[in-house]
Amino acid sequence: MNRLSQQTSPYLLQHAHNPVDWFPWGEEALTKARTENKPILVSIGYSACHWCHVMERECFEKEAIANVMNEYFICIKVDREERPDVDAVYMDAVQAMGVRGGWPLNVFLLPDTKPFYGVTYLPPQNWVQLLKSIHDAFTNHYDELAESAEGFVHNMVVSDTKKYGLTAGNKGYNLAGADSMFEHLQRNFDMQRGGMDRAPKFPMPSIYKFLLRYYDISQNPEALAHIELSLNRIALGGIYDHVGGGWARYSVDDKWFIPHFEKMLYDNGQLLSIYAEAYSLTKNPLYADRMTQTIQWLENEMRSDEGGFYSALDADSEGIEGKFYIWTQDEMSHILGGDFEWFSKIYNISANGNWEEGHNHLHLTQPAEIEARALGINLLDFEARYKGALNKLFTERAKRVRPGLDDKILASWNGLLIKGLCDCYRALGDEHIQKLALSAGQFILTKMTKEGQLLHSYKNGNATITGFLEDYAAIIEAYLALYQISFDETWIEQARQLANYTITNFYDQEEGFFHFTDASGESLIARKKELFDNVVPASNSIMAHNLYVLGKMLDDSEYLQIADTMLSKMEKIMMSDVQWVTNWAALYCMRTTPTAEIAIVGANAEAIRKDFDRFFIPNKIVMGTAKTSGLPLLQSRTEINSQTAIYVCYDKTCQLPVTNVEDALSQLTSI
Structure with missing residues (x-):
């Protein structure tokens, strides 16, 4: 050794x-x-x-x-x-x-x-x-x-601002700019299969985050059409594990057919967020099913006893890529018995295999029930039998040698997962999902935070490695999400403390962006800044979102100014090559219209918050308290005639308080 x-x-x-x-x-x-x-x-x-x-x-x-x-x-x-x-x-x-x-x-x-x-x-x-x-x-x-x-x-x-010619723009965020970004991005859409027109195909969640926010401000039907086409194919194709839940890292082809089989926590956390928002917008039951099944997989296979989530599942088992996930026709026939004939037609199972060497991989292009009708398969209890067939495969697959588990716990990826769980809870209202999110947040707070600093990696009871900007960015985002599903002010205070730490130890005042490494961390030959969004958004773009939201919540002009400077400096790239800065573009869309500041005050604050969360309103912050609070948006707010009150505000100017969600929604749509 x-x-x-x-x-x-x-x-x-x-x-x-x-x-x-x-x-x-x-x-x-x-x-x-x-x-x-x-x-x-x-x-x-x-x-x-x-x-x-x-x-x-x-x-x-x-x-x-x-x-x-x-x-x-x-x-x-x-x-x-x-x-x-x-x-x-x-x-x-x-x-x-x-x-x-x-x-x-x-x-x-x-x-x-x-x-x-x-x-x-x-x-x-x-x-x-x-x-x-x-x-x-x-x-x-x-x-x-x-x-x-x-x-x-x-x-x-070389300075990033010099390398990319980044200078502060005019800070004039408008729908025309968002339209231009959409038109540039649209040129690279795969109009038949969804996603971008290339292979391999990566999910790229920040693209759909931008499209969802762009659709919110534009109501452009072409944006919604591409969102639904892409998310449907990502949910139905081979990149999704139909038997056990969760998404693989990418599809090796341009059809979302065969995945590169590893499952990464960062993909699944972000995709939960995207599907939650898309479900709130469309109420497509496919999206709810994928969220629910993926969370079950995460809880059963990726969650530690302490509440944090592991990093990844390997692509290989027994030295063969994908062996855990693929089937021969004879295997499936033996396992499914009387359900094999119709199931094999839906999934195009054959002796030769739909993949390689006589093996089959599960893949659909439309929901199973629709595919069954198209093939003339008429079963009165189709949904129950379909789920039963998948459960049989799940039970049999569990006997196989499992792919290797990377059981280190990373702060950054857990932050993305916590945000995903929070978004799913808001969309579905399942209290168990809220508990998972809060437990993971508590794990980060107690096990991966030391003297106000985040540590990057946790394993065998020890947290190690000085945190990177990706850790602070993702965890601040997670804490802001946890506050908005619980109204527990611990989370917003922790987010504030971490934001202040990043400004002190990561921020480059001259360039207006954050370094990737802590000033107290190990020095390498170059101190990089992460500016471009990829499969995981750039830590700087996440920080810009965080500082904007936190600035609104805490009425902090410094946070807002830093976020505004960062976003304006990226405007040139957003307008010329938006596909590499789509998380920045999502924030741009938010800035084209005032952000709704929703304050809920009274004994029924939790129930009203849950009712609000069912609706697709991406450009909002939600704050609340059952009694009183010192937070700026909640100060001097009271119940109305002993009823919980909802205050809808824009730029610190509030409309008359109302006591039911329908009236509050009317105030939101009237702006």
């Missing part, structure tokens, strides 16, 4: 038995590289990464290849989920080299940690040849490597 055996990361532990003399990222390895004047190989991946496993089996487990690595390099293994700062720095460098990023990410550094070359997956013969070529270059052409490395480092430390 190598040094990784002392780590807690499941990904690092997977490599603990490699003959490679792996180090974890840290001073021991970096000092050894400087002392011995050896180049550093940093190999970055994560536990659910299929090609990371392939490269381990083909290269890192082989004694002969390990000998070359050990002789020529100081070898460092990094879990990108534990150290997103290290991953971001070297991913940026590799992309600057003209290499398409991905994992495993293998980067070669000089002893001073400056990068000079990088690749992703390579088969063994190519890998060994590269190792020898790098050794030769380091030995015989060091000056050229050093010059190249300096160029890459210079590129990484």
Whole structure:
């Protein structure tokens, strides 16, 4: 066993038995590289990464290849989920080299940690040849490597505002600007299958967050049509686990048919939010079913006894990608018995398989009941029999060897999941979902917060690694959501404290954005800022949302000013290439109209809040108290004739209080 055996990361532990003399990222390895004047190989991946496993089996487990690595390099293994700062720095460098990023990410550094070359997956013969070529270059052409490395480092430390030409706009947020963003984004829509017109297909929740807010302000039917087409296909396609619930990371094709089978907490947390909002808008029962089933999966398989949620399920089991999820025709026939004939028609099950090597994967293009009618399948008790068939498959599948579980708990991803649970609770009104959300929030507060600072990762009873901006952004967002489903002022106070900490320790006053790393954290060769939204929104865009909402809730002009500056500086990119800044664009949409400030005061505040939450009103904050509160929006608010009162306000100006939700909704729609 190598040094990784002392780590807690499941990904690092997977490599603990490699003959490679792996180090974890840290001073021991970096000092050894400087002392011995050896180049550093940093190999970055994560536990659910299929090609990371392939490269381990083909290269890192082989004694002969390990000998070359050990002789020529100081070898460092990094879990990108534990150290997103290290991953971001070297991913940026590799992309600057003209290499398409991905994992495993293998980067070669000089002893001073400056990068000079990088690749992703390579088969063994190519890998060994590269190792020898790098050794030769380091030995015989060091000056050229050093010059190249300096160029890459210079590129990484250039100011983000200079690199992207970010300057404060006119702060004039309007529907015409939102229309323009929609039209640009629409050019890349897949009009037949939903999502964006490319393969592989990632869910990209922030795109639908933008579209939902754009539809709210525009009522553009084309936006709603694409929302529904996309969410229907993401809910029905192979990217969704029809048997057990939850979404896989992406579809390898452009039809949402075959997933890359790993399930990530961050995808599922965000998709819960999107489906909750879409359900509030459309009342489509498919969306409610997917939320309910996914939450059941999360609770049963991904929740720790302490209330936090684990990170991921592997794509592989027994060394085969997707083996846990696929079926032969004979297997299904044996399990389903009399239900097999009609079930196999709905899902296009065959002896040859609808996937590969005689295996079948469950996938629909329209709801099962509609598909059944189209195929002439008429069963009086169809819904019960359909659910019964899926339950039979679930029971049988549970006997299989499960995919590997990455059981570290990350603050940032739990924040996204808590927000998703809060949104589902607001849409569905299920008190059990509220309890799960509050329990997870309490876990973060008690187990992953120390002296006002967040810690990034938790495992085996210990929280480690100084929190990153992604942790603060996601947890502040989660706490604001928890306040609005409970009216417990603990959460809004915790959000305020964390926001103040980020401004003090992450904010770059000159550039107007937040660094990714804490000023008190480890210094790397570059201190990055995360500006562009991807599968997970940029931590800066989440912070802009947070500061806007918190500024409204607490009447704090500093929060509002920072949020406004950040958003205005991104306006140029929103107008030119919005697909990379859709979470920013969602905030832009909110700013085109006044945000509704809803204050509920009185003994019946909780019940009225629940009634309000059934409706699709994305541009609102909701605050409440059963008695009195010192929060600005609630100060001096009272019941009306001993009845709970609802105050609908815009920019601190309130309409006459009312005592029922219908009248309050009328006030909202009259603006």
